[in-house]
Amino acid sequence: MAVEFESVVTVSAAKQIAESLRAAIMDGRLKVDERLPTEEELAQRFKVSRPTVREALKRLAAQHLIRSRRGPAGGNFVSSPAPEEAAQSLANAATLMVAVGDISLDAMATARLELEVVCCRLAASNRTDEHLDAMRRELQAQRNAALTDEEFCASDIRFHRAMVDASGNTLLQFLMHAVVEALQPVSNMIIFRVRDRQAIVGFHERILHSVESRDAETGAAALADLVAYTRDRYREALERRADRTG
Amino acid sequence: MAVEFESVVTVSAAKQIAESLRAAIMDGRLKVDERLPTEEELAQRFKVSRPTVREALKRLAAQHLIRSRRGPAGGNFVSSPAPEEAAQSLANAATLMVAVGDISLDAMATARLELEVVCCRLAASNRTDEHLDAMRRELQAQRNAALTDEEFCASDIRFHRAMVDASGNTLLQFLMHAVVEALQPVSNMIIFRVRDRQAIVGFHERILHSVESRDAETGAAALADLVAYTRDRYREALERRADRTG
DNA sequence: AGCCATTATTTGTCGGACTAATATTTTGAG
DNA sequence: CTCAAAATATTAGTCCGACAAATAATGGCT
Structure with a gap:
């Protein structure tokens, strides 16, 4: 996982993380069907707790930008938008x-x-x-x-x-x-x-x-x-x- | 708060709660600018924990269906969709x-x-x-x-x-x-x-x-x-x- | 009476623990 | 040796309990 995200510092962590990930998807740094880091890893990377990361991910899921699967080889994946x-x-x-x-x-x-x-x-x-x-x-x-x-x-x-x-x-x-x-x-x-x-x-x-x-x-x-x-x-x-x- | 929600029982609690609230908003049982119950109250009503309710609310927030404010007289409000x-x-x-x-x-x-x-x-x-x-x-x-x-x-x-x-x-x-x-x-x-x-x-x-x-x-x-x-x-x-x- | 501090309420964030699903690996039987 | 079934590990989903931050209302002080 070589993708870099801007670090988020100021306000409303979940929203900013969602925005950061969304931007990464929109400008192609994260490609469709690519798996993003585990929630734990994202939490460490953004220096927030897992629930906060999850809220961010839920925002993206609500826009159908990611989909998630449990289990090993599971995780959160960039989702091609279903028309x-x-x-x-x-x-x-x-x-x-x-x-x-x-x-x-x-x-x-x-x-x-x-x-x-x-x-x-x-x-x-x-x-x-x-x-x-x-x-x-x-x-x-x-x-x-x-x-x-x-x-x-x-x-x-x-x-x-x-x-x-x-x-x-x-x-x-x-x-x-x-x-x-x-x-x-x-x-x-x-x-x-x-x-x-x-x-x-x-x-x-x-x-x-x-x-x-x-x-x-x-x-x-x-x-x-x-x-x-x-x-x-x-x-x-x-x-x-x-x-x-x- | 007299609005009734269908109780959710089977799978993927957060998603179903979001769907339930979304339906309530869409068919007018919850009107624009109306305040919905506190997260605590929703958690009790849907028989889930507050984090789960919050994930549901985040989904709706991502679709601009609700907005939230902190403090007393704060809460989650049905949001008129900004074009x-x-x-x-x-x-x-x-x-x-x-x-x-x-x-x-x-x-x-x-x-x-x-x-x-x-x-x-x-x-x-x-x-x-x-x-x-x-x-x-x-x-x-x-x-x-x-x-x-x-x-x-x-x-x-x-x-x-x-x-x-x-x-x-x-x-x-x-x-x-x-x-x-x-x-x-x-x-x-x-x-x-x-x-x-x-x-x-x-x-x-x-x-x-x-x-x-x-x-x-x-x-x-x-x-x-x-x-x-x-x-x-x-x-x-x-x-x-x-x-x-x- | 008017202003300021206090307080109460509600969302935001946190950490950790447990559950459920599922791919992989190991084990066992044929 | 092969294949299937069980154990295992990994990861998202859920939950709890607590504290932090914001903010409106309250009450006290001048």
Whole structure:
């Protein structure tokens, strides 16, 4: 273990140790899957106790920067960031920001529309048969009236994710998965009527067809219609809720 | 403190406690700025020791879900997610994914272009004078030849952020700040020649003008040119580096 | 009444001990 | 000699108990 860490002296040891290790990982002094010293050794090196080191490690673990295994040949390892977990964290943050009002639902809706239009255009040129199949599968599933609302919503999300995946851009996938996920609570609120489902399936058919035929423009139109429709249904749902409560 | 937590029994106590608290925060049982029980009390409630509770709390702190203060009237408080910090986390994750190859630079560049075109279009219709001023200020700063490379890069980032902010969409701001940030290492690598600076200032002028005159199309073109230019300079930089090392 | 010292409360840190998991080594049987 | 099972060593996970540091509230002093 030849990696050097800056020594930490002043305040809030755990936080600074975490920061020091994080920096070491970020700028490549610690590589992915590399094992870092044992907690005991780190404690000696940073001149703190093991619990303090552990708190630092937990901070990193919470960001999925390290993973740990017990036993000999165990230890704490630099973890390559799993995109799904990172997307989950992002989705959580976005959900909270919506809940607290930092992001308005309107901003979220327009952002989603704009981003999905971009993905749709890329998908129209980069799609593969696998992606089309995935979209078709979800669309077929959504036609099943026996689906519960939750199942329908889940399939809805998978459909959009499949379209995003078809764009072939991993960064957009990453961002969009989180955005779509963060919007799920809203979707859950408004999908409950058969008519709504049929309408949404109709939008999805138009989207799928646009990607199939490599015609991004109709896809953009379909997405715009879908967002407008969703917005209206959401407003209605809010009014109904207002009626019930007062 | 009337909030109930599910009791945790089976495995990995700290992780489950963190998850339990996180869920309580996410679905609103714990509201922002609310103080949660003392560590002692949580330890009793979850039937674990205080260090274990602390590890759970550190996990949440790492995700900026809670903040802590010492002293009476201190404690652990639910923290409203600061967009900048969340964006920083996202940027870190993105940087790592680029470093590890989960995201190709090409994917990153196209994603950035597409997203910035979206932001530019929104900015053209939603911009305020403050946003225009911010963009003008940075542009003026970039004309100063005395700037160090780092200062020029920083101003470059601020210019793009100002344009993104002008879109008026907080979610896009949030995402783009992270994307732009994650791209900084690349920028740092290629900005070193006076000619490059002049070219980039030229692109920025076109972008600013398009937002000023509410003409999104020319802005999109300028952004595309900027990305293409940047890509070429980056390829050259890579070749130079290859020459030096081999 | 206003200011300062005291105090109480809560997180931060510590050291050590024990538990649980697990890879390695040793041992034993075939 | 081979292979499997048991012992062993190593390492993270948990726990306890205590003290340090920060800080708001309290109470006493001027």
